[in-house]
Amino acid sequence: MARIEIKGLNKSFGASRALRDLDLVVEDGEFFVLLGRTGAGKTTILRSIAGLEKPDSGMVKIGDHDVGGWTAAQRDVALVLQQYSLYPRLTVRGNLEFPLRSKTRKFTESEIAARVEKAAKTLQITHLMDRKVERLSGGEMQRVSIGRAIVRQPAVFLMDEPLSALDAKLRESLRVELKRLHSDLGATFLFVTHDQVEAMSMGDKIGVLRQGRLVQVGTPSDIYERPLNTFVARSVGSPPMNLINGRMSGGEAQIGAFRLPVSIAGAVERPVTFGVRPENVTLQSGAPVEAKVFDIEDQGVIKVLTLEMGSDRLHVTVPAGTKVGRDEMVRFGWKPDRVLAFDPDSGMNLALA
Secondary structure: OOOEEEEEEEEEEOOEEEEEEEEEEEOOOOEEEEEEOOOOOHHHHHHHHHOOOOOOEEEEEEOOEEOOOOOOHHHOEEEEOOOOOOOOOOEHHHHHHHHHHOOOOOOOHHHHHHHHHHHHHHOOOHHHOOOEHHHOOHHHHHHHHHHHHHOOOOOEEEEEOOOOOOOHHHHHHHHHHHHHHHHHHOOEEEEEEOOHHHHHHHOOEEEEEEOOEEEEEEOHHHHHHOOOEHHHHHHOOOOOOEEEEEEEEOOEEEEOOEEEEOOOOOOOOEEEEEEEOHHHEEEOOOOOEEEEEEEEEEOOOEEEEEEEEOOEEEEEEEEOOOOOOOOOEEEEEEOHHHOEEEOOOOOEEOOOO
16 A cells, blocks of 8 residues: 655646645555535545646655656556446446456456455445446445445545435445445545545544645544634534634633633633534533523434524534523533634634644
């Protein structure tokens, strides 16, 4: 398998700049997830690594090799797309065999059969081998697409939102299967998505992408607990982090007429955007702040409350059995050691600046 290294990558399409001096390292055997909104540059990065897009400047290395002058075929990567890229007139077996019958590859029939059988067993599609692709479900077709990548035994797997066209139940099932596949193969995976649940549940590391730049790279825990700025803070978590403008005053958070305790090292008197996750806001009688329940979303094991506090709204997660009604007045506080402080102008996390 192989390490991926990108340095100073730039790419524009006319007046639109897709990548801006992008640096990225994916270690050998790592499952790395690029998380970004539509248009952030995720697909352009994959296509640049695969050799399907020529960057304006910068370097792409796979293993020890600068592959800037290599063709797509020479780069030994497999690209799995959202669209299934299968041959509808062929059976599943025919689709799996197809990449191994290229004129540039000299496999014997026994080698082809062995690779196809191993991929089919890994993806649990052995019972589908003689079925035409057009008779498969969406989840089955995506398994076959992944199988076409596996049989080649590439140095790198590149996955461009391969689960986004599937329904929620299939997405959850294939997330588990892809993680198992990564563990079984020990391969290098670079997976791109706009879905923060996929990113958090699948990645060894996550890179948060914004307008062609990597904003932050870290483990899911790093990204969730120690976001570099308010953009990252709002990019992960469902519901996302609450951001409330206020002021540090006397070692406390002052929000309008209310004061709440915080544990923020080195805090000085200044305007601050306070950040707190919904699970770290607590409802209790006698708590410092009063708010009105604007909305209640019942999610089964929890309820997500939207509270109105003056002009601010914030989300709170509470156990499903919590008795509360819309328009009811409640009191809340927060866990002081779980509150972050961001600069209100730059959005930067003051603890990481």
